[in-house]
Amino acid sequence: MRGKPTKEVQPGEVLGRTIFRDDGTVLVTKGTTLSQTMLKRLIQEDILIVYIEDELSEGIEPTNVISDQQLLRGAVEMSKVFKEVKNSMRFTADQKDSRLRYVYDSLHIESLGQFLDEIEKDLFENRDALYQVFNMFSADMYTYKHSVDVAVLAMLIGKELGYSMKDIKMLGFGGLLHDIGKSQIPVEVLNKKDKLTEEEWQLLQKHPEMGYELIKDVISLNGHIKQMVRYHHERNDGSGYPFALMDSELTEFIKIIVVADIFNAIASSRVYREAMTPEKIMEYIHQETVYRLDYKVVNTLLKVVHVYPEGIIVQLSDGRQGIVVESRKGAPTRPLLRDIHTKELIDLSKELTLLIKFVVN
Ligand SMILES: [Fe+2]
Structure with missing residues (x-):
């Protein structure tokens, strides 16, 4: 079995893995012989990659730390969180307490925690499992799937560095929530295909602080989680935003989220450009590491991910x-x-x- 861009799949090819819709329901079951109509539909539904069974890939079973279904479940949960949190904008300044209560409820901290517990269990059970960041989801789900990817990558790095279960879970929360500030930014800006105007770019750069503002008074979230959200666009050489902090001002927790975020963003395809090839990913990550990223964290990441997934x-x-x-x-x-x-x-x-x-x- 191997992953193939949907655009290149020919009618008559056999589907290797079930395809789910964004809401978790089944779109096409594995074993189905794909027809022209089905392929058209998949492309319409924005399914970028599908798994097919063929002679060439016989005996190959692409592996991943967590299953597609688990990943989708996390992404669906995060889409709920983003959508609900967005509504917190309707509260005025003098409704601070009601707003805080609303934000707390819409974060669904308990069910996100349960999701992270499950992932953590899987990470320890599949000791040598690697993470592959291939995107099998629709473009609409990008931000949510990205949040789950960053959480899993950060947890894998933490595990490899010998972090405690508690700290690994904290990294998971940092990953899930790092871009939560984007919920406060209009989708037209987030999904814009053309270059952003100066004004839009200024607004987008506020998302780490907007995210921090949202969660800073939520008592059940640890201070490290709040820092990961606030500083996830800072870089070691002071070239990041919004605070241009330096290496010594960033904790290792933050550095892990930074690396997981960058790696996943370049390795998975998004609305405005196709994913980079593995060679380009490696080149880019090595270049960035020279001044801007933490060397130890990058090296650890490269131990736990697939750059050339099975079946390619x-x-x-x-x-x-x-x-x-x-x-x-x-x-x-x-x-x-x-x-x-x-x-x-x-x-x-x-x-x-x-x-x-x-x-x-
Ligand atoms: Fe971000």
């Missing part, structure tokens, strides 16, 4: 093409491949003179 077809430096059979922990650019013609296995962790040149499909 790549071009090698010797001209051969291989399909990724297995991604290995700690070696993001050196997976185990299978030659797509001869079926011979190519272990990039041993054949160090071979390089992946680009992703074919």
Whole structure:
């Protein structure tokens, strides 16, 4: 089984995994032979990637730390939170107490906590599981799915760094809520395809502070969580916003959210541009790390993510093409491949003179 951009799937191909709608209901069941009409519908519904079963990918099972369904459940929960919190704007300045109570209720802290507990359990049960950030969701769900992705990535980094269960969960909350301030920004600005005007850009840059303002008086959220929300666009060299803080002013919790946020944003596709290729992701993340990101955190992230997910077809430096059979922990650019013609296995962790040149499909 392998993931394939929906646009490239041909009628007659067999679906490897069930596709769910944004609300969690089933759209197409796995095992279905896809027709032209169904494919059209999937594209209309903004489903960017689907899993298909074919001879080429036989025996390959793309893995992930959490299931698609769990991810969707988290995203649906976050969409509820964002939509409800947005309404807190209707309270006036002298209705502070009612506003706080409303914000507290609409954050659904308890059910988000339960969701994070489940994820945490999975992280400890699948010790070597890696995270893959491929986007199988509609563009509308981007912000919500991104929040869950950042939470899982941050928790994985925390786990790898030996954090306590309590601190890992705190990272999860930081990830889920880091962009909550975006709930206060008009969707026209958030989803704008063209370049933002200066005014819109100024407004967008306020979202970390808007998020902090929303949650700062919520007693059940720890101070570290509030800091993660407020400072998630700061960078080590002072080039971030809105406070241009320096390395020494940022806690490791914040640095983890920063790295998880950047990595996920560049690795998953969004409304206004396609996702970067794995080669570009690695190049970008290494460049950014020189001055702007925490080296230890970036290195830890690269141990826990797939850059070349299982089922992807790549071009090698010797001209051969291989399909990724297995991604290995700690070696993001050196997976185990299978030659797509001869079926011979190519272990990039041993054949160090071979390089992946680009992703074919
Ligand atoms: Fe943000």
